[in-house]
Amino acid sequence: MSIGEMIRESQVWKSIFRHPMPQDRRNRIVVMLTNFFLHLHPVSIKKQGIALSYTWCMGGVTFFLFLVETVTGVLLMFYYRPTLEWAYNDILSLRDVTSLGILRELHRWGAHAMVITVWLHMYRVFLTGSYKPPREFNWVIGVILLLLTLLLSFTGYLLPWDQLAIWAITVGSNMARATPILGHEGPGQQLLNIQGIDMITNASDARFALLGARFVGEETLNRFYILHCIAIPLAVSLLLAIHFWRVRKDGGISGPL
Amino acid sequence: MHGSPEEFRAGISGFLGGYYLFLAAMNSVLAFHLWHNKHKVAQACVWVVVTFVLVAIASAAMGGSPPGLPAWLRDDVNAATGPVVYSVGTTALLAVLYLGRRFFVRPMVAWSGLNLALVAMGFSMVDENFASIVTKPDNVPIVGLVFLLGFFTWLATSQAVENDDRAKQGLPPKEKLDNEKVLVWPDLVYTELICMIALTAFLIVWGIALQAPLEAPASSVKTPNPSKAPWYFLGLQEMLVYYDPWMAGVVLPSLIIFGLMAIPFIDFNKKGNGYFTIEQRKFSYLIFQFGFLEMWVTLIILGTFFRGPNWNIFGPFEYWDPHKVLALNNVDLSQYFWVKGMGRGLPKAPPGSGLGTELLWIALREGPGILLLLGYFLALPPLMATTVFRKFFVKMGFIRFMLMSNLLLFMAALPLKMALRWTLNLKYIVSIPEYFLNF
Numbered sequence A: 001m002s003i004g005e006m007i008r009e010s011q012v013w014k015s016i017f018r019h020p021m022p023q024d025r026r027n028r029i030v031v032m033l034t035n036f037f038l039h040l041h042p043v044s045i046k047k048q049g050i051a052l053s054y055t056w057c058m059g060g061v062t063f064f065l066f067l068v069e070t071v072t073g074v075l076l077m078f079y080y081r082p083t084l085e086w087a088y089n090d091i092l093s094l095r096d097v098t099s100l101g102i103l104r105e106l107h108r109w110g111a112h113a114m115v116i117t118v119w120l121h122m123y124r125v126f127l128t129g130s131y132k133p134p135r136e137f138n139w140v141i142g143v144i145l146l147l148l149t150l151l152l153s154f155t156g157y158l159l160p161w162d163q164l165a166i167w168a169i170t171v172g173s174n175m176a177r178a179t180p181i182l183g184h185e186g187p188g189q190q191l192l193n194i195q196g197i198d199m200i201t202n203a204s205d206a207r208f209a210l211l212g213a214r215f216v217g218e219e220t221l222n223r224f225y226i227l228h229c230i231a232i233p234l235a236v237s238l239l240l241a242i243h244f245w246r247v248r249k250d251g252g253i254s255g256p257l
Numbered sequence B: 001m002h003g004s005p006e007e008f009r010a011g012i013s014g015f016l017g018g019y020y021l022f023l024a025a026m027n028s029v030l031a032f033h034l035w036h037n038k039h040k041v042a043q044a045c046v047w048v049v050v051t052f053v054l055v056a057i058a059s060a061a062m063g064g065s066p067p068g069l070p071a072w073l074r075d076d077v078n079a080a081t082g083p084v085v086y087s088v089g090t091t092a093l094l095a096v097l098y099l100g101r102r103f104f105v106r107p108m109v110a111w112s113g114l115n116l117a118l119v120a121m122g123f124s125m126v127d128e129n130f131a132s133i134v135t136k137p138d139n140v141p142i143v144g145l146v147f148l149l150g151f152f153t154w155l156a157t158s159q160a161v162e163n164d165d166r167a168k169q170g171l172p173p174k175e176k177l178d179n180e181k182v183l184v185w186p187d188l189v190y191t192e193l194i195c196m197i198a199l200t201a202f203l204i205v206w207g208i209a210l211q212a213p214l215e216a217p218a219s220s221v222k223t224p225n226p227s228k229a230p231w232y233f234l235g236l237q238e239m240l241v242y243y244d245p246w247m248a249g250v251v252l253p254s255l256i257i258f259g260l261m262a263i264p265f266i267d268f269n270k271k272g273n274g275y276f277t278i279e280q281r282k283f284s285y286l287i288f289q290f291g292f293l294e295m296w297v298t299l300i301i302l303g304t305f306f307r308g309p310n311w312n313i314f315g316p317f318e319y320w321d322p323h324k325v326l327a328l329n330n331v332d333l334s335q336y337f338w339v340k341g342m343g344r345g346l347p348k349a350p351p352g353s354g355l356g357t358e359l360l361w362i363a364l365r366e367g368p369g370i371l372l373l374l375g376y377f378l379a380l381p382p383l384m385a386t387t388v389f390r391k392f393f394v395k396m397g398f399i400r401f402m403l404m405s406n407l408l409l410f411m412a413a414l415p416l417k418m419a420l421r422w423t424l425n426l427k428y429i430v431s432i433p434e435y436f437l438n439f
Ligand code: HEM
Pocket: A055, A057, A058, A059, A060, A062, A063, A066, A118, A121, A122, A125, A130, A131, A135, A138, A139, A140, A141, A142, A143, A145, A146, A149, A240, A243, A247, A252, A253, A254, A255
């Protein structure tokens, strides 16, 4: 008996994996149904549906990058404190002191890559017309995922608390000042006033809600940290679950009728 | 990039040496493939020659003198760079690629194009100004994006061309041929496993090769010039040149998201579901490509590589001089109408008049612009429905058609405003600074 077989025959292995290593057709079918992770997939699929030239594997790559970001992100959280006192220094020591010095690189380049792959995924879905019935709603969910991916990247951009970070976020969030009606420099903001008292000021407008202050400061750092590490990832996870479920329910990967 | 020109040259020479060797290896693999698997000896020879040329360039680079572009050419390119040349040029390029797609998707043509692009990139890298923005760590992904988009557009187009040819012969799309079912284990799960391993390796190499940027600690008093949003929002920042923040930063982005969501409900064409095609869905294809490639991606490229201090446009080989001054004298439509056209001052409410009177005077002052906008958004849709889009209107029904035409008009509002700015120096069509309402 080889070592591999010994491991696969052991009680521990068998207790974890509900099915032996699938080597014949029957077992290859059963494993897809009995494994928690694999049952995301159907048992069999049209050959065209897994052709790389058709799907570009971009949805899968995006999902994988999301997982990479989750794992490296959790590791980064061990080293990082979102306060004015520590944020920048923690990032510095991540580079200079911490072992496995490329954690931050993996996370940052992974994030850039995810933005690119999510665009490419959308591009492929559009070019194959895969948003057409019955997949309209999954496209809509996809658009929300696209938006959330960008927001994940955007909120993360602030956390190193360097010049690049705060000015990029300042430029980006300044727009909120001009939100119609709800921004203090937005058209129609005068409409919201009660007996001559302006309701929309720079301490109560849309930008303030985003930043938690009148300028990018410690409150903003806290807000973006929570959005970046908790709120948006949770929302993305939920929507991804629905997205994948709908891929299956809408009849699997699209193909010519 | 910092340091003396000599240091720069030494650094870039080593990098380019490896770069050209990589290109040479790429071409030699292709030559081998053509000769060995396809038995196309003549074609293989061409790529062998290319390989040798690239090796020669590589050795020149490693010897410390990588070939670059002549100074006059770089100066000419810099001098020609401007918003008009850039926008019209990229649109024209995309149009040529689209119209000539049958030619450009041929593997050897596409491969030559790739080689040319990569060599042009290598030649440009010898220029210090070019190298310093392209190799900025946060900009590297955008260089990657450009090449990835090129590749995937080629991949999609070549399949679409094939399918369109098949359709002409009455054959089903090629995707239909692979109708047989295969088991997900092993066919799909192994592909996924390999993808994951390859990606992990790729990310690790990238992470080791390129350090994540970290600039000086945040300071709310030292404003960098230029201050740029993260690269994926640079298209929006570019719109700020033409529209006020409430449009460029709030209304138009919301409409982009909303418009994307609306696509499946607007597109009533049943054909082209589940396979690559262009001919069978030309209209939606062209609109999407224009929106994505031209108005989203090229604006990001413009914002990243060409916009320098004070948000001025710089040529690709130009030093980012913070003191470069460009005269801006943009004029509002109301100025054009009342001052230049009628030869009088802008209408103004008499001092001390009430709110109602004041609003009326503002409406009069901005009358020409307001009429223009009303015409654009309210009169054009019915006009479109009864003329060019007649068939669409009949098939889509009222609500769908109104949705589509308004989204299209908003989308067209950006290039139109750009053109008006370039030709007439028009600043605002409607300008009501009293209420932050400038359009
Ligand atoms: C976080 C982002 C996203 C992830 C992880 C993701 C993941 C996936 C995966 C794994 C698939 C299976 C097929 C494939 O790999 O191509 C898929 C299909 C699909 N996705 Fe996404 N997606 C994301 C965003 C989007 C976006 C932005 C859109 C469109 C705007 C979209 C629309 C769709 C549609 C319509 C399908 C069904 C396609 C078909 O059946 O051919 N998704 N997605």
